Amino acid sequence: MAIVFEKTKGLTDVQTHYCPGCTHGIIHRIVAEAMEELGVLEKAIGVAPVGCAVLAYNYFNCDMHEAAHGRAPAVATGIKRVLPDNFVFAYQGDGDLASIGTAEIVHAAHRGERISSIFVNNAIYGMTGGQMAPTTLVGQKATTAPYGRDEALCGKPIRMSEMLATIDGAKFVERVSVNSPANVRKAKKAILECFKIQIEGKGFGIVEVLSTCPTNWGYTPVEALRWLENNMIPYYPLGNFKRPEEGK
């Protein structure tokens, strides 16, 4: 019988620890598929964050580093500078990348490090139990914002893609979502394009992926997908913010 579907070689057989309905699993899969399809899996070195994806080093079927909180872009810089011909990616959440690690991501982009960043934004600290993130929406409740995020006290949520797109060294910046099959396909297309930017030596690339956290948001998986669509996408518009001009 003809094989019509196979699990990507980019993931190990380890059972993940992610909560039911969490979209990290989808994102892992499309990142892994992209590496496999581009033929870079065997020379890939990934960097896992601190946060929900802390154990990503057990799930991606390639060499991995586990970085300190927020430092994945610095670790990836060290790796890429030693092994410029390898494929290097960092996988971070919003607490990791948009709060404690803002200096590292901004300067990795600024130096034009030839690495690829996958930024999973679910508007909350998941692993530590639902605390407010820099990306938590105004009015959204979190364990450290029990009355909802107050703009007067905490400011508005930070839009990392828009900020990073202003940096010269960042050659590819796109925000995608995985809340529907159509958006998952678009997300994979963006990740493939982002990875090619590194493979072609053009500079830094990042894909921000809007993701759900049913557990800490307090919704069912289906409600969470709907909440993302109705609340996150209006504030975090999807689309490409930057790609190299034709021929460059």
Place this chain on the structure above:
Amino acid sequence: MSKVLMKGNEAVGAAAIKAGCRFFFGYPITPQNEIPEYMSRELPKVGGVFVQAESEIAAINMVYGAAGCGARVMTSSSSPGIALKQEGISYIAGAELPCLIVNMMRGGPGLGGIQPSQTDYFQATRGGGNGDYRLLVLAPANIQEMVDLIIEGFDLADEYRNPVMILGDGMIGQMMEPVEFKERKKRDLPEKDWITTGTKGKRKPNIINSLYLNPEELEDHNIWLQEKYKKMKEKEVRVESYNVEDSDVVISAYGTTARIARTAISKLEKEGYKVGLIRPISLFPYPFEEFNKIKDDCKGVLTVEMNTGQMLDDVRIALNGRIPSYFYGRTGGMVPTPEAIANKVREILGGEK
């Protein structure tokens, strides 16, 4: 090879390149700026890479990434910057990565000052970051020794898969002395089969990591680390001693302070005093046993440091109450004079005050 006159900080860079270091990640801070400046100038000439990071924190995490790929890699800084690196140093120790870290100490706490000090002894020898770990800490007293220890230090880092710290101070970094770059003795170093270079489809993924969520596994990991530190204690103690066995007072000092103490001893000898010196070169592992050679009726061991008494704790552990312990220190960037040290020795021996 003939001797060349070099500034301490530049000699650090030259020694590292001689040892095969090709990657440097750093951030400016006085009084060690000549190290990153030298590396930015010289590394590209030998096919190496210099990156000025956005912070000390980023720099040490770049070291983590590079070391995990098997590179000979280093960073350098001075006290407040080394404080910032502690997060990364703890991860590097936990993940058992080899690297070299240079601390040209300056006065503290906080922003402190930019003059020489030895106030990071606790931080260097007790594990300044979180967790139960140790660095191999080497404290040179002159530039030649610093060069030799750096060249050997990279090998030690590889042998033990452990970060090695060169603990200098603003004085040794800034002064000039003649140095000779001797050919390195080839060591049999373990093969780095744990590094991440891409699986090439030929092996299972390698993982650089310090996370062990299972407490049994984390305890086993810590027991393993302690076994490694025990081996360092057995094999890597380095100390220079002078007239330890039959002196009436023994001075204990390390780094540049030991040189000043040596001048004080020469002065005292001319006056007929019998004064010895124990100069620890490795601060971890500490040369505790050297203190057992001091005779029981020795009048005292005088610890001299450019701080308010940090190595003093180790000296007291070594003496275990057997001989009276005294301390003389200057701090804040003030340097002890030979005369002040000599005066303290005379005082211990009941002489002039």
